[in-house]
Amino acid sequence: MKDSNTEQSILNAAITIFEKKGMAGARMQEIADEAKINKAMLHYYFRNKQQLFEAVLMSAFQKLAPQMNIIFALEIDLYEKIRRFTSSYIDFILENPYLPSFIIHELNHNPDFVKKIMSHPNKPDPKPLLRQFEAEIAAGKIERKSPKQYVLNLFSLTIFPFVGETLLKLVLDIPDAEYKKLLQERKTLIAEQFINSISV
Amino acid sequence: MKDSNTEQSILNAAITIFEKKGMAGARMQEIADEAKINKAMLHYYFRNKQQLFEAVLMSAFQKLAPQMNIIFALEIDLYEKIRRFTSSYIDFILENPYLPSFIIHELNHNPDFVKKIMSHPNKPDPKPLLRQFEAEIAAGKIERKSPKQYVLNLFSLTIFPFVGETLLKLVLDIPDAEYKKLLQERKTLIAEQFINSISV
DNA sequence: ACATTTGTTAACCATTTGGTTAAACCATTT
DNA sequence: AAATGGTTTAACCAAATGGTTAACAAATGT
Known part of the structure; x- marks a missing residue:
C-alpha cells in the first residue's frame, strides 16, 4: 500500500486549474500537464472528471470552513469577533x-453538490455568531x-470585494495597486463601520 | 433588406443559455434548440461562438447600465439616492x-472584454455618486x-446577496421562501443601516 | 528469486462540439 | 416568369475531449 504523492499532486494541479477555469472550462489534459503526469x-x-471536480470543490470547503469556524466558535465579545473575522478572512x-x-x-x-455538503462537517457554520447577535438584541445593545x-451584511461587505473585484475595478476605475490598498484598509474599516451601523 | 427577427431570437436564446451556463458551459446546439432554428x-x-458570446455580454451591460446610471445621475439628496439605488437595483x-x-x-x-467595455457607453458610471460622497465629507456630514x-460597501450590500445566494442559503440554512423575504426586506434595510453607519 | 499487486505509459476510441458547405427556399426586382 | 440575392436547412467535417486499454515498470509479499 503506497501513499504515493501522485494522487496529491493530481489534486493540487486540479485545484489550480479548476479554481481558475471552473468545471466547464477546465480540461483533463491541462490538469495532467499541470501535474506533469x-x-x-x-x-x-x-475515476472521472466529475469526481475529480468534486474532490476539488470539497477541498475548497476544507480550506475555508475550519478557518471560519474557529473564529465563529471563539468565546469572545461580539464586536471583537466581528473584527477578527473580517481581518482574518481578508488575509x-x-x-x-x-x-x-x-x-x-x-x-x-x-x-446536487449543495445537498451533499449540507450535512458535511466541512460546512462553515456561523450559528454561534447568529446566537451572539440574538443575545445582543435581547440585551438591547x-x-x-x-x-x-x-x-448577510457582514459576509457581503467582506466577501464581495473579492468576488466582484474585476467589475468593481472597472466600474469605479480603480487601478490594481490602489485596489489592493483598499482591501487592506477594509481589514479594519468593515468592522468599524458595521459596528457603528448596528449599535443602538 | 429584411429586418428578420431571427437574429433577435438567436440573441434572446443565447442570453438565456449563456447567462445560465456561462461561455464555457454553453453549447451552440443548445442555443439553436432554444431559439428553435x-x-x-x-x-x-x-460568425462564431466568441462573437455571439460578446454580443450577449454586451447586452447584459446594456440592460444593467442605463438602469443604474439614471439613478446615479439624479439631482437628489445623497441619502435619497442611496435609498432609490438599493431599492430599484434589488427589484x-x-x-x-x-x-x-x-x-x-x-x-x-x-x-480582453474588460478593456473593450472600459470606454464604452454601456459602462455603469457611479462618478456622480462618488462626488456626492465627497461633498458630504467636505461638509462634515x-x-x-x-x-x-x-x-464598495453599498455595492457589496446590494449585489452580494444575489451572487452568493446559494452559498448564503447553504451556510445560514435559510429556505428559499425565507430568503426571498429577506431580499425584499433589504430594499429598505440596506439604505437605513448604511446611512446610519456613515452619518457623523 | 518469483509471483502478485500496484502504478505508469502511449496509443487508441467514441462522442461531442464548433464550424462549414452546397443545395434548397423564398421574396423581391426586372 | 426568369433572375437575383438574402435566408434556411441537412449533411458533413475536423478538432477537441473524456475516457479506455493493453502492455510495461516498479514495488511488495512469499
Missing part, C-alpha cells in the same frame, strides 16, 4: 484569491433586526 | 437573477473615509 492517471485515481482570501468566486460559481451550477440580515 | 444560423448571423435583479453572477464570472475570465470605500 499521464492523463490516464487522473482516471486511475479519481486568508488574499492568499487564495480564486476561492470565493470558484465556490460561489460552482455551487450555483451544482445543486443593538438594533432589533433579523440576525440573519446582520450576518 | 438551425445551428448554422448562429454562424450566419454571429431589477429579482427580475434578472442570473445577470450579476454572469457578468462578474465572465468579466473575471475575459480580461459623514465620516471622513474614502468615498470609494463607501461605494
Whole structure:
C-alpha cells in the first residue's frame, strides 16, 4: 500500500486549474500537464472528471470552513469577533484569491453538490455568531433586526470585494495597486463601520 | 433588406443559455434548440461562438447600465439616492437573477472584454455618486473615509446577496421562501443601516 | 528469486462540439 | 416568369475531449 504523492499532486494541479477555469472550462489534459503526469492517471485515481471536480470543490470547503469556524466558535465579545473575522478572512482570501468566486460559481451550477455538503462537517457554520447577535438584541445593545440580515451584511461587505473585484475595478476605475490598498484598509474599516451601523 | 427577427431570437436564446451556463458551459446546439432554428444560423448571423458570446455580454451591460446610471445621475439628496439605488437595483435583479453572477464570472475570465467595455457607453458610471460622497465629507456630514470605500460597501450590500445566494442559503440554512423575504426586506434595510453607519 | 499487486505509459476510441458547405427556399426586382 | 440575392436547412467535417486499454515498470509479499 503506497501513499504515493501522485494522487496529491493530481489534486493540487486540479485545484489550480479548476479554481481558475471552473468545471466547464477546465480540461483533463491541462490538469495532467499541470501535474506533469499521464492523463490516464487522473482516471486511475479519481475515476472521472466529475469526481475529480468534486474532490476539488470539497477541498475548497476544507480550506475555508475550519478557518471560519474557529473564529465563529471563539468565546469572545461580539464586536471583537466581528473584527477578527473580517481581518482574518481578508488575509486568508488574499492568499487564495480564486476561492470565493470558484465556490460561489460552482455551487450555483451544482445543486446536487449543495445537498451533499449540507450535512458535511466541512460546512462553515456561523450559528454561534447568529446566537451572539440574538443575545445582543435581547440585551438591547443593538438594533432589533433579523440576525440573519446582520450576518448577510457582514459576509457581503467582506466577501464581495473579492468576488466582484474585476467589475468593481472597472466600474469605479480603480487601478490594481490602489485596489489592493483598499482591501487592506477594509481589514479594519468593515468592522468599524458595521459596528457603528448596528449599535443602538 | 429584411429586418428578420431571427437574429433577435438567436440573441434572446443565447442570453438565456449563456447567462445560465456561462461561455464555457454553453453549447451552440443548445442555443439553436432554444431559439428553435438551425445551428448554422448562429454562424450566419454571429460568425462564431466568441462573437455571439460578446454580443450577449454586451447586452447584459446594456440592460444593467442605463438602469443604474439614471439613478446615479439624479439631482437628489445623497441619502435619497442611496435609498432609490438599493431599492430599484434589488427589484431589477429579482427580475434578472442570473445577470450579476454572469457578468462578474465572465468579466473575471475575459480580461480582453474588460478593456473593450472600459470606454464604452454601456459602462455603469457611479462618478456622480462618488462626488456626492465627497461633498458630504467636505461638509462634515459623514465620516471622513474614502468615498470609494463607501461605494464598495453599498455595492457589496446590494449585489452580494444575489451572487452568493446559494452559498448564503447553504451556510445560514435559510429556505428559499425565507430568503426571498429577506431580499425584499433589504430594499429598505440596506439604505437605513448604511446611512446610519456613515452619518457623523 | 518469483509471483502478485500496484502504478505508469502511449496509443487508441467514441462522442461531442464548433464550424462549414452546397443545395434548397423564398421574396423581391426586372 | 426568369433572375437575383438574402435566408434556411441537412449533411458533413475536423478538432477537441473524456475516457479506455493493453502492455510495461516498479514495488511488495512469499
